Amino acid sequence: MPQIFCPICGKKVISPNQLINGVCANCFLNKIKLFVEPNAIKFCNYCGAVFLSGKWVRKYDSFDKLVSNYIISFYKKHLSKLELDAEVNIVPHGLKRVSKAKFAYIATLEIFNFKNPALAKMKQVSEIKLPIELTTCDRCQKIFTGQFEAILQVRKFGEPLSPNDIMIIKDEVNKVIRYKFSDPSAFISDIKEKKTFIEFKVGSNSIAKAIANHFKRFFNAKIVFTAKLVSLKEGKRIYRVTAKIDLPIFSKRDVVIVDDKYIGLVHSITNKYILIKDLIEKRTIKVYVNELYRVRRVNNDEIQRYQVISISPKIVQIMDLESYDIYEIDNSNIFANIKVGDVVKGIIFNNRIVILP
Secondary structure (H helix, E strand, C coil), rough: CCEECCCCCCCCCCHHHHCCCCCEEHHHHCCCCCCCCCEEEEECCCCCCCECCCCEEECCCCCCHHHHHHHHHHHHHHHHHCCCCCCCCEEEEEEEECCCCCEEEEEEEEEEEECHHHCCCCCEEEEEEEEEEECHHHHHHHHHHCCEEEEEEECCCCCCCCHHHHHHHHHHHHHHHHHCCCCCCCCEEEEEEEECCEEEEEECCHHHHHHHHHHHHHHEEEEEEEEEEEEEEEEEEEEEEEEECCCCCCCCCCCECCCCCCCEEEEEEECCCCEECCCCCCCCEEEEHHHHHHHHEEEEEHHHEEEECCCCCCEEEEECCCCCCEEEEEHCCCCCCCCCCCEEEEEECCCEEECCC
């Protein structure tokens, strides 16, 4: 059997299977660029988004895992271009600063288990550096420059918003933004707080609609959308959507006064009306949304505390815990089971004391 030699280094090989592209395995690996620097990635130093493979990735479990998977995927493609098939493993070592605005991700790369017989027993190991550039992602740039496509106005039918109202509204808006975080338009570029509403400038019409639908679903809010033509882009009309969100003024079990004639508890709320249980006449009052001006919520400072001092079949005696005045009220107007010594809440309405359940 004729002897076979590598034409580059002269190494003797046992069989043609030990040659690859006509040369020995070592000369082949020296000839090609098995280890190359992966394409650089960008890291937004404001929100943590990572730009790789031509797009911003905003949701990921672990930066190490994200970068490791990217490097492995990059080398799989690189090996395919070299017409090689092998397994790739990575041992991450972490970040290293290489300049003021640039870092490198350092890792040890292992390429082994080549499918080609000439390389089957070989394992190639090298330290690689993945360039990482600190920058600002497209979304953060839009936030910093105040860009927006839609406006949200969250109100309570013209009633002043309390600090608690504002806190709840902001929390709910942020819930949707976090849920839609992978969408580059899921951002708020500006917030304005007014006496009767809070206004958000939103990154896109679709995100504004998602927030509006959230309030409608979970808060039974009334939504009105309007659209204004703001520009033309490549012959296409661009509209800016404004979503006016009216939250229910009342909550279940609020004490309210209707038409200054009736006092009751809010029993249920729909997007068309509220139902109120009258505390005196024991009837149900329906008030439609467009008539809510008839209803006033009782403030906490209007509610007084009384102590029960005696109970008879028809009369209950109570004492005002501020003035110590004693009053007698009809036992039939007491909703809850009470006993002597209990402290109850009540309100003076139309010259009578109404005990609250």
